[in-house]
Amino acid sequence: MTKAELIEEVSRVVEMTRKDSEVIVEAIFDSVVRALRTGDKIEIRGFGSFRTRQRQPRVGRNPKTGARVEVPAKRIPYFKPSKELKDLVNGEDQAAAPAAAEAPSA
Numbered sequence: 797m798t799k800a801e802l803i804e805e806v807s808r809v810v811e812m813t814r815k816d817s818e819v820i821v822e823a824i825f826d827s828v829v830r831a832l833r834t835g836d837k838i839e840i841r842g843f844g845s846f847r848t849r850q851r852q853p854r855v856g857r858n859p860k861t862g863a864r865v866e867v868p869a870k871r872i873p874y875f876k877p878s879k880e881l882k883d884l885v886n887g888e889d890q891a892a893a894p895a896a897a898e899a900p901s902a
Contacts, residue, residue: 832873844877 797805799821807817828846831838838846848871856867877885 840878842878842880844875844881846873846875848872849874 803814803818803821806812806821807814810817828838832846832848835848851870851872853869854867856865857863858865
């Protein structure tokens, strides 16, 4: 799904103009970026969490010439899906999940 398709979907579901939906989607994305930039963690219950991870500096190679290249340390965004999202993606039934957790202990 592209950003434009997401905006169309929000517009259709919420029954508002495409322009208003675009403002909402942009505001959400801007908020996520701003929070990650300041080092905050974003947790959306039932969906997942966004955070940044630190990558250490390393020596890489230019694939074309084979020359050594210093790659500096940097922060990268990282998304960890929630258990509920994983279950929904895998098509597992929500009613079956609690029953599996109640297995008798030996």
